[in-house]
Structure formats: structure tokens, C-alpha cells
Amino acid sequence: MATERTPGGRQLVVHDFWAAEARDADAMLAFLGRHHGRIPTVLFERTGLPPGPLLQQRLTGAGIQAARSWHPWMLRVLDPARAIELRGWPEHLDDEIVLDLATPDGTSRHTLSIAGGRAQLTPGGARSSVDAADVTLTAGQFAVWYAGGYRSPAAAALAGLHGDSTALTRLLAATVDREPWLADYF
Incomplete structure (x- = not known):
């Protein structure tokens, strides 16, 4: 506190x-x-x-009239590759994670590469397309992860993220350094 x-x-x-x-x-x-x-x-x-x-x-019992919780923001990432390039990343991370991003037409395979405070999301995977991706995310889950909204692997799993638990932990470590925040209210 x-x-x-x-x-x-x-x-x-x-x-x-x-x-x-x-x-x-x-x-x-x-x-x-x-x-x-x-x-x-x-x-x-x-x-x-x-x-x-x-x-x-x-x-x-303490005289509190009401308690409420809400999230005063929403985020939709229209260009994931560009968003990944523009976001700040922890300097100490050096990782590569294969992601399946759900789209209206199915899923698309991408490789997230993070090194030296920069990141890149490139189409395709480092492994063959028959291998499972490390983590599978919907567009909404990608936005929550991007904003730093998943604070633990358990929270991410409860939100429906699928994948290898080690890879999921590594993925969350990339964005957990900041609390989600947006200045605009929708």
C-alpha cells in the first residue's frame, strides 16, 4: 500500500x-x-x-454506501504488427513466442520477437504450421494482453487464453510491467 x-x-x-x-x-x-x-x-x-x-x-459496517468496480476504457487493436512495434517493451526481455491470433476467417499464425526493448510481430511461425502455437488469442484477448490487463497466468487462463503454461507466463511478463490505462472514455 x-x-x-x-x-x-x-x-x-x-x-x-x-x-x-x-x-x-x-x-x-x-x-x-x-x-x-x-x-x-x-x-x-x-x-x-x-x-x-x-x-x-x-x-x-463502516458506513460505506456503495462499492463499485468498472473499467472505463476499451481497446481494439486494428493493426497488431504496428501496435507491437510502437509499444514500449522491457529492456531485459529476449524472447520469441509463436501466437495464433483468431480472426473472423479463422486463425493466423504470427511470431512475436522481443529483444532490447523492441518487439516485432511477423506473419508465420518459427515452427511448422502443424505444430501448435505457443499461445492462442482472440482479438479481444490480444487487446487486453497488449494493454497489460492480464496480471497472472491464472487470470489469463480464466479469461480463456489457451497455450503452453510456460509460454503464457513469458507472454504475460512482456506486458505486466505497466498497469492498463487509456485517457479516452468510450
Whole structure:
């Protein structure tokens, strides 16, 4: 967690929230609640939300009227190859992953190459077309991955991404360095 200045004073921002048991989560929520006299707002980042029922049950007793979560953006990548070239990439990554991108006409095979802070998405795969791709993504899943929206392989698997678990972990490591953000609301 961290504190941030706001126009109305300060707020706590919880970046990550993990607990093995409900009792541990209760203690962590109580700790956050102790700041109420000085900091009236606790903001849970999308990646740091505790389990929904646990959080909702604890907030209702604290006089909170409502809790809501939403994603104020959407993204559709029209030219994946160009988008890959323009996005920033971690300098330390050096990887090559074969992707199948779903299109209305089926799937198209591409190779994602990342090295030295740059990346390239080229048609075709490094392996034969009969071999399975490392990861298969729909256009929507590609956009979420591109924006850094999958924070873990488990989240990506729940969202329907298919592929080798090692390759999926490597793919997510390429975009997990930034929290998703867009200035435009749709």
C-alpha cells in the first residue's frame, strides 16, 4: 500500500491484497481501517481487490454506501504488427513466442520477437504450421494482453487464453510491467 495526495487530502492505495485465511484478511482490513481518522479513503487497485464477499461484508459496517468496480476504457487493436512495434517493451526481455491470433476467417499464425526493448510481430511461425502455437488469442484477448490487463497466468487462463503454461507466463511478463490505462472514455 501507499499514500497519495488528493485534492481533498490523502488516500491509501492498496496495490496488492492477499490473505491465506479470512481471519488474516480481517486483520489486514482492520489495519487499513485504523487510518480512517487521518485518511478517509482507501482505494483498492484493480489488482489488489480482496475477495468480493469478504470486502463487501466488512465495508457495509463502516458506513460505506456503495462499492463499485468498472473499467472505463476499451481497446481494439486494428493493426497488431504496428501496435507491437510502437509499444514500449522491457529492456531485459529476449524472447520469441509463436501466437495464433483468431480472426473472423479463422486463425493466423504470427511470431512475436522481443529483444532490447523492441518487439516485432511477423506473419508465420518459427515452427511448422502443424505444430501448435505457443499461445492462442482472440482479438479481444490480444487487446487486453497488449494493454497489460492480464496480471497472472491464472487470470489469463480464466479469461480463456489457451497455450503452453510456460509460454503464457513469458507472454504475460512482456506486458505486466505497466498497469492498463487509456485517457479516452468510450
